[in-house]
Amino acid sequence: MTRVFALVGGVASGKSSVARAFEALGATVVDADAEGHEVLKDALVRQEIGKAFGDVFAPDASVDRAKLAAAVFGDAAKLEKLNSITHPRIRARTQARLEAALKGEAKAVVLDVSLLLESKAYEGKYDVLVYVACPEEERERRAESKRGWKRGELHKRQQHQLSLDTKRALADAVIDNGGSPEATQAQVERLWHEYIS
Numbered sequence: 001m002t003r004v005f006a007l008v009g010g011v012a013s014g015k016s017s018v019a020r021a022f023e024a025l026g027a028t029v030v031d032a033d034a035e036g037h038e039v040l041k042d043a044l045v046r047q048e049i050g051k052a053f054g055d056v057f058a059p060d061a062s063v064d065r066a067k068l069a070a071a072v073f074g075d076a077a078k079l080e081k082l083n084s085i086t087h088p089r090i091r092a093r094t095q096a097r098l099e100a101a102l103k104g105e106a107k108a109v110v111l112d113v114s115l116l117l118e119s120k121a122y123e124g125k126y127d128v129l130v131y132v133a134c135p136e137e138e139r140e141r142r143a144e145s146k147r148g149w150k151r152g153e154l155h156k157r158q159q160h161q162l163s164l165d166t167k168r169a170l171a172d173a174v175i176d177n178g179g180s181p182e183a184t185q186a187q188v189e190r191l192w193h194e195y196i197s
Contacts, residue, residue, distance in 0.1 A: 002102055003195050004125065006111040008167045009132030011157050012139040012147070014177040014184070018132050019112045021181075021188040025196075028106040032113040035093040039086050040065070048085045053078070066148075073156050091121050098125065107196050117162050117170065128195055131171035134178045 005022065007015040019029045039045055040063040049056060049063060056067040072078040094113060101109045116122050134142075136154075143149040158164075168174065173194075175187045 002104075002106060003108045003127045004098075004102075004111055005108060005128045005130050005191075005195075006113070006116055006122065006126035007130050007132055008116055008171065009177075010134065010136070010139055010164050011114075011154050011161070012143040013132045013134040014142070015112050015114075015132050017181065018130070018175055018177055018184060018188060019110045021185045022108065022110045022192070024185070025108075025189065025192050026106060027108040027110045028101040028104060029110045029112060030094060030097045030101055032090055032094045032111075035097065036086065036090050038093065039089045042089070045085060045089065049082070052081050052085065069153075073153075073160075076160075079160060087115075087119070091119065095121075095125075108192070115161065117167060128173060128191075129171045130191070131168045131174045133168070133174055133176045138178050 005027070007018055009015050016031070016033075019027075019031065023029050040049075046057070046061070046063060049068070053068065053071045056064055056071055058064040068082070072082045094111075098109065098111060111122065111126055113119070113122060140151065140154055143154045144151065173191055175184060175191070177184050
């Protein structure tokens with residue numbers, strides 16, 4: 001039986017690096033953020049976004065994610081509008097990927113979905129809920145250095161998600177991703193041995 005691990009955690013906690021650590025052990029990763037990038041390439045989606053938010057495009061007519069984020073984060077109604085355009089499509093693509101992965105040969109599938117618990121769409125679709133822990137100061141540093149966010153952007157985005165205490169309380173396992181990649185890999189291997197082999 002293929003086990004499904006679902007990752008939750010704070011913004012910039014490093015869920016993707018934890019997913020890669022699972023992948024190194026043979027898991028198939030289903031990444032909703034990657035599906036989100038694909039959805040934003042859809043001409044119909046770009047048309048709806050343009051109608052709702054005006055010029056949030058790069059010179060090549062692709063969606064400029066930084067401009068789009070600036071237009072919606074901090075305004076609940078605009079964020080809800082964006083979510084109504086993108087989320088059903090992202091969910092459909094992600095669920096199709098999950099179903100395809102479950103038909104494959106992998107011993108495990110890792111579901112990396114930012115709003116996994118908030119959406120309720122994935123209830124009953126995973127076996128093990130893994131909370132990826134990382135101190136806020138380190139998350140701020142990563143968001144600034146890797147994503148180019150201004151200080152305070154992390155907090156602004158986090159406000160639209162369940163509290164970290166709630167996510168942690170619901171989890172079956174916790175991985176501390178505030179240290180070295182080697183320390184994270186060792187924790188993932190322990191989980192793998194516990195649930196897979």
